[in-house]
Amino acid sequence: MTLAMIGQAFPTSTASGTDGCGESARYIEEQIDNIRQKDLQRPEFYFPVMKEVLPDLMEVKSETAEAGWDGYNACAIRSETFDRSVEFLESLPNTVATPTVSAEPDGHITLEWYRSPHRVLSVSVSPEGDLHYAALIGPNKAYGTEVFFGESPRVILDLIHRVSVA
Amino acid sequence: MNGDLPAAEVTDDEWLVRFILFSKWIRRSDNTVKQEAFIPSPKNLELSVTRRNALSEEALWQVGQEVADTRPSKLYGRADLRAFHARNQSLQVRPDPQPRNQNHAVITGWPQDDKPGQKLIALELAKAAHYLPNPNPTPTLDNMN
Numbered sequence: 407m408t409l410a411m412i413g414q415a416f417p418t419s420t421a422s423g424t425d426g427c428g429e430s431a432r433y434i435e436e437q438i439d440n441i442r443q444k445d446l447q448r449p450e451f452y453f454p455v456m457k458e459v460l461p462d463l464m465e466v467k468s469e470t471a472e473a474g475w476d477g478y479n480a481c482a483i484r485s486e487t488f489d490r491s492v493e494f495l496e497s498l499p500n501t502v503a504t505p506t507v508s509a510e511p512d513g514h515i516t517l518e519w520y521r522s523p524h525r526v527l528s529v530s531v532s533p534e535g536d537l538h539y540a541a542l543i544g545p546n547k548a549y550g551t552e553v554f555f556g557e558s559p560r561v562i563l564d565l566i567h568r569v570s571v572a
Numbered sequence: 573m574n575g576d577l578p579a580a581e582v583t584d585d586e587w588l589v590r591f592i593l594f595s596k597w598i599r600r601s602d603n604t605v606k607q608e609a610f611i612p613s614p615k616n617l618e619l620s621v622t623r624r625n626a627l628s629e630e631a632l633w634q635v636g637q638e639v640a641d642t643r644p645s646k647l648y649g650r651a652d653l654r655a656f657h658a659r660n661q662s663l664q665v666r667p668d669p670q671p672r673n674q675n676h677a678v679i680t681g682w683p684q685d686d687k688p689g690q691k692l693i694a695l696e697l698a699k700a701a702h703y704l705p706n707p708n709p710t711p712t713l714d715n716m717n
Contacts, residue, residue, distance in 0.1 A: 466596060477593030477645040478620055479613040508596040508606055512614040512687075518606060520599065523699040528607050528691055540607070540691035542699065549688035 456495045458504040463491060463515070470509045481513035486533035490554065491515045494531055497558045503570045505529075514538070519569045527569045529562060541565045579667040582677055584656035587624035588665065590701070591636040593645040598703065605651040605703045607694035612682045619679040623667070624652065627675060633708065635673055642672070646709065651701040661693045 469475060470483040491507075495517070505517040514530040527541040531554075539562055540549040552559035582588075590609055592598060597609040612619045622635055633647075640647040655665045664681040683689035 462596075469594070469596070474643060475594065475645075476597075477591065477640060477643050479615050481614055506596075506599070508608050509594075510608050510611045512611065514687075516606075516608055520601075523604060526607075526695060528695065530687065530691065538687040538691060540688055540695050542695050547692060549692040551688055 453496045454500040455498045462507040466507050480511040484533045487515050490535045491531045502566050519566050525569050527565045543568050579669050582655050582665045586655045588621040589624050590621050590651045591639050592648045607698045610694035610697040617682045621677050623675040623677050647706050649705040651703050653701040657700040
């Protein structure tokens with residue numbers, strides 16, 4: 407239904423608020439509410455970073471299911487590691503850039519935020535929920551471990567921002 | 573065999589090759605290699621490499637393909653860096669000839685029980701490395717026939 411059709415069905419009225427104006431407003435408000443309700447049911451509405459990364463995460467999970475996936479001695483990625491990665495990605499605010507996904511020979515899933523070889527952050531997710539990170543930001547370096555308790559650690563959010571800015 | 577180096581000490585200027593057998597270790601955006609490619613094996617904290625010096629390009633790619641064929645995996649490319657880049661990170665580089673690869677070497681001396689420290693070193697090695705895609709990608713053994 408176009409706005410013109412809506413206007414014909416519910417003609418405008420004076421500021422004193424006749425039935426026509428009230429009905430138009432109510433109709434439009436109902437349509438907005440319907441759209442909002444549909445949005446709230448979509449998981450990507452809550453976890454936009456997850457939505458972007460999930461296909462690659464599933465691909466990594468599939469390709470690392472067996473030991474030796476790297477051609478050398480890599481450990482298979484455990485389901486717990488995948489679950490912790492999903493939880494961490496869901497905790498990220500929708501203001502952060504989308505990372506790329508990979509895996510390490512010790513069975514950790516990695517998330518990388520990258521601008522150049524001199525501006526890069528890599529976060530490894532362990533099956534226990536440890537977030538091991540290392541970053542190069544120009545001449546500066548940062549590295550350490552944060553335990554994930556359900557909220558994105560502030561230090562990692564700060565490093566994502568510092569790597570991502572122009 | 574022609575081109576094989578004896579198991580002499582690895583010099584600082586010597587080129588070392590890390591064969592890439594996992595596609596997600598490569599950044600398609602700018603054809604660089606990620607730090608994951610330089611994380612040591614969890615079994616013995618050693619990073620397996622091949623010494624490049626005396627091998628022709630063809631022979632070198634053949635070594636990589638043989639590494640891939642034993643898995644079987646696909647050889648996507650290789651990452652080259654000089655030995656001094658590893659030594660600058662306080663790592664050691666020593667020859668480790670193998671029956672299938674006489675030019676095999678290992679990078680050792682990684683910080684133990686220090687995953688962030690390992691990652692930081694791997695970031696530096698990845699930054700120093702030069703990625704070359706496989707010019708002759710071949711099917712893996714499991715999809716032949």
